[in-house]
Amino acid sequence: MIKQIDNRGPLFILSAAAFLSVLDIFIVNVALPTIKKDISATEADIQMVIAGYLLGYAVFLITGARAGDYYGKKRVYVISMCCFTLTSLFCGIAQTPMQLNISRSLQGISAAFMVPQSLAYIQLLFPDQAARVKALGFYGSVAGIASVIGQFLGGFLPEVHFSNVLFAHMDGWRLIFLINIPLGIAAATTAYLYLKESKVAPTGKFDFSGVALLSLALLFLVYPLIRGRELGWPLWSVGLLVSSFLLLYGFVKHQQAKMKRGLSTLINVYLFRYPDFKMGLFIALFYFIAQDSYFLITGLLLQDGLNVSSSETGLLFVFQGIGYVLGAVISVHLIGKYGRKIIQLAVLLMMGSLVLHGILFSVSGLDWYLSYPLLLMYGVGCGSVLPSIMSLALQRIPGDLAGSASGLYSTVQQAAIALGIGITGGVFFSFLEEQTNKAAFVNAYIGATGVNILALGAVLFFLYRLPKELKPELLPEKA
Structure with a gap:
């Protein structure tokens, strides 16, 4: 007999999916230089540590959402949470770059099945719109907290060293994956005990x-x-x-x-008839190419180029997270009054921050501690842009297409982050050419940052092209 509790309990259980999936995106950013040294990884190997997770996540996200309809949301949630926990163990004990990257890809696939069930459950548990908005707000805040905690732990844990017999040969960076195990076991167990299975309503074949x-x-x-x-x-x-x-x-x-044949599809191509949705996908593509690759190249510059410790680097990124929260809170009020102009100003703020980053690191004699306000500045820009661009893309999508649209948007988001790691990271390492002096790292950073500034420039362009209003006769008619 499944026990029942009020909806606040299930909300906490389901939020574990948001916490763990986001934590494992951000927690590796600061730890990458340590991982690279410990398992003798190449530059491409450490790019794949991030990209492999995101590719697995992106490709199976829509399929993961459909799986809950076929097999039951509770069943898929519990199984995928167990798989996420198991693959986290494989990541933590990996001895070679190939083992780590295969495990990370499987971890991303597990997240792709886990996260959509938690979001779908919230829709079922909170049928009242006002209550659902609050629940989704809590869910989103958990994801935001996870990003900040992940960056702090990613810097702190690699400096933890075990001296007892049991853990004598365990390096601290492995804990960034192993801490998922108790959390995942707790989440899977409570979900099994307290969540009520959803109705299975398959709609066609996979x-x-x-x-x-x-x-x-x-x-x-x-x-x-x-x-x-x-x-x-x-x-x-x-x-x-x-x-x-x-x-x-x-x-x-x-x-x-x-x-056309009436068969089940992975995406609904009818969505591309909405001009603001198409523009929104381009905005998301270029924005996420820039945003997360920033953490990769900045972490490498600080630790390998400027000899900043991983814990200090993690603390720096926490300031970015604080700025994100501030930007998100402030922009909610300003966007309602001034519209997309606030988003455009926030993108310009991010671009200005990146320019100042390059100046700070390239001018000899300036202390890297001055980067604290710059990361805060960058975070304010991110926090003002990120929560709004999905709303811009989905604002005119009818309710019966909202699920397909949000799934496609999320797929583009994750794929864009992986693409940014490949492009911006590749430019960084091309400039570096295996040199280890500070000047080489700074030049590599400036070259890669130039790519991100261009990507943000593309965001501004598509924000400008985004339709302000669509007359009813210009909206697409359903086929």
Whole structure:
């Protein structure tokens, strides 16, 4: 007999998915230099530690959401939480870069099945709109807290050393994955005991062919961007890049053909008839290319280039998190009054912060401690932009398409982060060329930051192109 508690209890249980999935995106950022040294990883290997997780997450996110309809949300949530916990163990005990990257990819796939169930459950547990908004707000705040805690722990844990017999040979960075184990066990157990199973309502067959096409397209796009540079751009890497665009084109045509035949599809191509949704996807693409690659190159510069400790680097990124919270709180009130101008100003603030980053690190004699206010400034910009761009993309999507639209948006978001790691990280390492002096790191940082500034410039362009108002006769008619 399943025990029942009020909806606040299940909300805490379900929020564990948000906490763990976001924690494992941010917790590795600061720890990467330590991981690289300990397992003798290459530059491409450490890029894949982030990109592998995000690719697994992105490719299976929509499929994960559909799985709950077929097999029951509780069942999928508990199983995927157990898989996430197990793959976290594999990450923590990995001895080679290949073992770590395979485990990280599986961890991302587990998150892709876990997170959609938690969001869907909130819709069921809180049918009242006002209560649902509060619940989703709490869920989102848990994710925000996880990003800040992740960056702090990612800097602190690598400096933890065990001296007793049991853990004599365990390096501290492994704890960034192993701490998921007690949390995951607690979340899976409480979910099994206290969550009520949802009704199973399958609507057609899984689009396995669509999953395969999208998986290959994203893999062929990101993997050669990361590995190709390190190997001197062999012919196979160029071939994969070309193939990725052909596969993406084929994927869209494949989805269109299946929709015309009335078959289940991975995405609803009807969504692309909404101009603001299309612009919103471009905004998300370029924004997330810039945002998370920032942590990769800044962490590498501070630790490997400026000899800042991992704990101090983690504390610096916490300031970015504080700025994010401030920006999110302030922008909620300002955007309601001034509209997208606030978002555009926030993007300019991020771009200005990045320019000042380059000046600070390149001017000899300036102390790196001055980067605290710059990270705070960057965080304020992020906090003002990120919560709003999804709303801009989805604002005119009808209710029956909202689930498909949010799933596609989230897929683009995760894939863009992986793409940013490949592009911006690749530019950073291309400039560095295995040099270890401060000047080389600073030059590499400025070159890679230039890519991120260009990406944010593209965000401004698409924000400008975003339709302000659509007349009713210009809205698409359903087929």
